[in-house]
Amino acid sequence: MNLDAAAQTMIGDADAEKLVLGRTEEQVRGRFGYLLLPADATPYLRNCYQGSAWKAKEVRFIRQSPWMIVFESDRAVKLVLIKGC
Numbered sequence: 001m002n003l004d005a006a007a008q009t010m011i012g013d014a015d016a017e018k019l020v021l022g023r024t025e026e027q028v029r030g031r032f033g034y035l036l037l038p039a040d041a042t043p044y045l046r047n048c049y050q051g052s053a054w055k056a057k058e059v060r061f062i063r064q065s066p067w068m069i070v071f072e073s074d075r076a077v078k079l080v081l082i083k084g085c
Contacts, residue, residue, distance in 0.1 A: 011066075011081065020069050020076045025060060028069060028076060035060035035069070048085035054078070 020028050029035055038049045041061045049055060049068065058071040070078035 016067075017079045020062075020079050023076050024074055025071060025076075028060070028062075032062050034063060036063070037061075045082055048082045051085060052080075054080065 019031065023031075025035065038046050038059060038061070041049070042064065045061055045066065045068070049059060054068070054070050060069050060071070061067065062069065066082040068080045068082055069076045070080065
């Protein structure tokens with residue numbers, strides 16, 4: 001499976017959160033291959049993160065996609081689609 005395409009197709013999936021919520025970073029990485037820190041994301045995604053309500057939270061981006069995962073206590077608690085910030 002093309003993992004970049006998989007992350008992009010999540011946009012149309014009403015149950016996309018079920019793929020990440022409650023999982024550790026390692027478990028999410030096992031599903032999607034790699035996650036990016038905000039500093040390693042595109043300038044657009046990084047800027048959206050810095051202007052968001054989650055800017056002080058531990059977050060990772062799924063590959064080069066617009067999906068941002070918010071972690072608390074080493075578990076994914078929120079999946080955010082970054083668009084139009």
